[in-house]
Amino acid sequence: RLDGDNVRFGLNKDLGFSERDRNENIRRIAEVAKLFADSATVAITSFISPYRADRQTARELHAATAKNDDDALEFVEVYVDIPLEVAEQRDPKGLYKKARAGEIKDFTGISAPYEAPLNPEITIRTHEKSVEECVAQIVQYLQEKGLVKTSS
Template sequence: MNDQKATNITWHDGDVTRDNRNQLLGQKGATIWFTGLSGSGKSTVAVALEQALFAQGRLVYRLDGDNVRHGINKNLGFSAEDRAENIRRIGEIAKLFVDSGVLALSSFVSPYRTDRDIVRKLHEDDGMDFIEIYVNVPLAVAEERDPKGLYKKARAGEIPNFTGISDPYEAPEKPELVLNSHEMSLEDEVIAVIDLLKQRGVLPA
């Protein structure tokens, strides 16, 4: 279904191409999409990876779930429909970063497989790299960590539609990488992601 509302619009290409920008920056843009339960360690890994890549001279930008909901997505709630729109918008934003040659690190619960697959297709249709990383942790571990106190509130009925408690989380079926954050050190997680980026040609070997 095409739900585009704007009409009489035309895409305008410029004279500076994606390849031109990649050559200027000496890197290839890509979206690295971290998904997992709240408290799984998505943002922690993304922050550490951002620091490691920046230290290597890479231009990288981190898109975080809470941060985005302070701005462009502040009008969205947590219903299935709003979650889908939240992820769609982030997918489009990530594409802009990739087109500019930047490595976009996106850390979102993004609980529904269909929504993540839509973002993957958005990238792949434009010849862009989309790398899905499942930050896996048992619900009991995530709930024990509970860094924001959200599970406690969800168990008390104070937060409806909370993933893992009153809403489902659909784990990726074929992610590019799985990080078992309850079994790995943060350093090893970062190394695993960087190794994957090298294997895929996003970073030089």
């Protein structure tokens, strides 16, 4: 699993939160995820990716290695769709509070934009369903697409 906080403290520690740095953050993550996929390893990434163009670039990077459509590396976009007020209530680090107080610049959803996906493969709403139900929704999709085996 590639997690935003972990990558920010390692591979991307030289990046800030400007639009340009966020673009580069997602580009690097997409490259690493592609390396995993190239080695037949499923990469699960967990990042705030506020710009549609960056998500499209990640998708295209995976598809670019294909000789034909059947060889394309599978890219599954999971959109965690929750109202901003719910995200603020769940904020364990207090970042939304700091952003609202002006202590953090370029904060997604507060002082920087978030462009919701137009056609994600999966949309989960964790404010309407339990974590277990959301996981089941994702697993079902992956099973239906033949990306993970069904249990016997």
